[in-house]
Amino acid sequence: MYRLVCVHCAATYAPEEIIYTCARCGHLLAAEYDLETLDVSRETWNRRPLAVWRYRELLPVRGGPVTLQEGGTPLYRLTRIGEELGLSGLYAKHEGMNPTGSFKDRGMTVGVSMARELGMRSVACASTGNTSASLAAYAAAAGIPCVVLLPAGKVALGKVAQALMHGAQVISIRGNFDRALEMVHELCVSHGLYLLNSVNPYRLEGQKTIGFEVIDQLGGEAPDRMVLPVGNAGNISAVHKGLRELTALGFVDRMPMMTGVQAEGSRPVVNAVEQNLPELIPEPNPETVATAIRIGAPVNAEKALAAIRTTGGTAISVTDDEILAMQRDLARKEGIGVEPASAASVAGVRKLIDAGVIDRDEQVVCVVTGHLLKDPETVVRQCKPPLEIDADLQSLLSALRL
Numbered sequence: 053m054y055r056l057v058c059v060h061c062a063a064t065y066a067p068e069e070i071i072y073t074c075a076r077c078g079h080l081l082a083a084e085y086d087l088e089t090l091d092v093s094r095e096t097w098n099r100r101p102l103a104v105w106r107y108r109e110l111l112p113v114r115g116g117p118v119t120l121q122e123g124g125t126p127l128y129r130l131t132r133i134g135e136e137l138g139l140s141g142l143y144a145k146h147e148g149m150n151p152t153g154s155f156k157d158r159g160m161t162v163g164v165s166m167a168r169e170l171g172m173r174s175v176a177c178a179s180t181g182n183t184s185a186s187l188a189a190y191a192a193a194a195g196i197p198c199v200v201l202l203p204a205g206k207v208a209l210g211k212v213a214q215a216l217m218h219g220a221q222v223i224s225i226r227g228n229f230d231r232a233l234e235m236v237h238e239l240c241v242s243h244g245l246y247l248l249n250s251v252n253p254y255r256l257e258g259q260k261t262i263g264f265e266v267i268d269q270l271g272g273e274a275p276d277r278m279v280l281p282v283g284n285a286g287n288i289s290a291v292h293k294g295l296r297e298l299t300a301l302g303f304v305d306r307m308p309m310m311t312g313v314q315a316e317g318s319r320p321v322v323n324a325v326e327q328n329l330p331e332l333i334p335e336p337n338p339e340t341v342a343t344a345i346r347i348g349a350p351v352n353a354e355k356a357l358a359a360i361r362t363t364g365g366t367a368i369s370v371t372d373d374e375i376l377a378m379q380r381d382l383a384r385k386e387g388i389g390v391e392p393a394s395a396a397s398v399a400g401v402r403k404l405i406d407a408g409v410i411d412r413d414e415q416v417v418c419v420v421t422g423h424l425l426k427d428p429e430t431v432v433r434q435c436k437p438p439l440e441i442d443a444d445l446q447s448l449l450s451a452l453r454l
């Protein structure tokens with residue numbers, strides 16, 4: 053059994069309450085399980101396929117889930133990049149291999165299942181793109197209407213295409229993501245739509261399974277460090293929460309150092325960590341090529357800062373050039389196609405190695421969060437267009453570098 057608990061003042065709420073922030077202090081809520089009485093064992097998990105629902109005892113859904121078979125994503129060892137960095141234990145968990153091409157699917161299978169269980173008739177979110185693509189698909193699978201709010205002109209093409217094709221009502225606002233989130237929150241509370249941004253505690257329950265899978269894929273051991281790109285700071289908080297639960301259950305014996313990476317033009321969490329601020333100072337005009345993490349006021353900052361600080365992790369920012377260089381390296385040296393925000397995590401590792409923060413004997417798992425095809429325009433801008441030639445062999449031979 054579980055209940056909702058305020059992460060700030062510890063007020064508790066029944067699981068069936070439709071509530072996103074604490075009625076007493078306004079801070080976020082988290083689902084808390086009674087781990088002592090939970091009937092869960094690693095043997096049971098190991099008998100099930102690697103996927104979000106392998107871990108169903110630690111998820112809030114009680115009935116049948118709304119699922120598109122999410123999770124079970126590959127954990128790749130980065131051999132060439134690892135060798136360049138002098139890091140033999142460098143891995144990438146490729147969340148772009150989920151049904152809609154990002155880790156959001158793990159959250160949405162749980163979040164939309166809960167929407168159905170709670171009797172909600174419509175769902176909504178604000179998004180820098182991936183959340184909207186994922187929610188649109190899961191709402192379609194559940195057969196319920198979906199509204200998404202996007203920052204106009206700042207969402208990658210593939211993500212808008214997905215939200216439209218899966219039948220969401222897609223609204224672009226003349227404002228940034230942070231404003232879109234405020235607006236959709238208000239809309240949901242006043243008009244009874246179910247809010248599926250990462251303020252929703254159930255959505256984050258699904259995302260914590262990234263960490264569970266990493267442990268299982270590493271043979272039951274925790275890595276020394278987990279590195280995640282940070283936007284709204286929900287994912288790093290979710291993975292940390294899940295790993296704490298595994299530690300409390302005695303399934304792993306230590307916590308990885310939680311490490312967040314932001315873009316240089318959008319780095320409020322990094323500032324808070326570097327300056328040891330108790331609270332985050334929002335960035336009013338976030339800007340970066342990694343539009344997925346173009347967020348100035350991350351709503352999960354309180355949880356994320358605790359995750360980073362209590363595990364001895366850190367946060368670092370990377371420039372747009374560093375992000376794009378790593379996107380190309382992952383694609384060309386490892387065969388791994390990710391979108392810019394995802395490359396930020398590995399770019400952050402490169403920088404932390406150079407700064408001497410990461411030891412070369414550490415085992416480091418980067419979460420690469422979304423697929424290359426999400427943002428084809430940023431890809432095409434970095435590459436030379438194909439050579440167009442006459443349709444004869446001579447032209448082909450003169451065009452090729454053989």
Ligand code: F0G
Nearest residue numbers: 179180182183283284285286287421422
């Ligand atoms: N990587 C990608 C590809 C994302 O789409 C996001 C967030 C993040 C990283 C950061 O995760 O917000 O939990 O810290 N995208 C959200 C969206 C905001 O609307 O799709 P976070």
